[in-house]
Amino acid sequence: MVSDLHLDMGKLHCILNSLMLLLLEIYTNKCSADGCKTKEMIPVLCESCRQNYCLRHRHPSDHDCKGPTSAKEQAL
Numbered sequence: 346m347v348s349d350l351h352l353d354m355g356k357l358h359c360i361l362n363s364l365m366l367l368l369l370e371i372y373t374n375k376c377s378a379d380g381c382k383t384k385e386m387i388p389v390l391c392e393s394c395r396q397n398y399c400l401r402h403r404h405p406s407d408h409d410c411k412g413p414t415s416a417k418e419q420a421l
């Protein structure tokens with residue numbers, strides 16, 4: 346039926362849209378610092394907490410670094 350086909354096309358469009366959003370999320374390296382919405386073209390990972398940051402917040406002292414979770418208790 347034509348109506349069924351229309352429904353499927355709509356569903357497919359929805360799925361493609363969410364896939365696109367997912368891909369955009371993956372390829373968008375958003376800064377994890379509080380209140381910072383900067384996005385970098387390349388991933389900038391903190392060596393200590395392994396979170397992604399912008400170039401301005403990449404150093405542990407610039408983003409209130411929590412450090413590696415496994416060594417958290419040792420640091421305290």
Ligand SMILES: [Zn+2]
Nearest residue numbers: 376381399402
């Ligand atoms: Zn930032």
Ligand SMILES: [Zn+2]
Nearest residue numbers: 391393394410
């Ligand atoms: Zn960090």
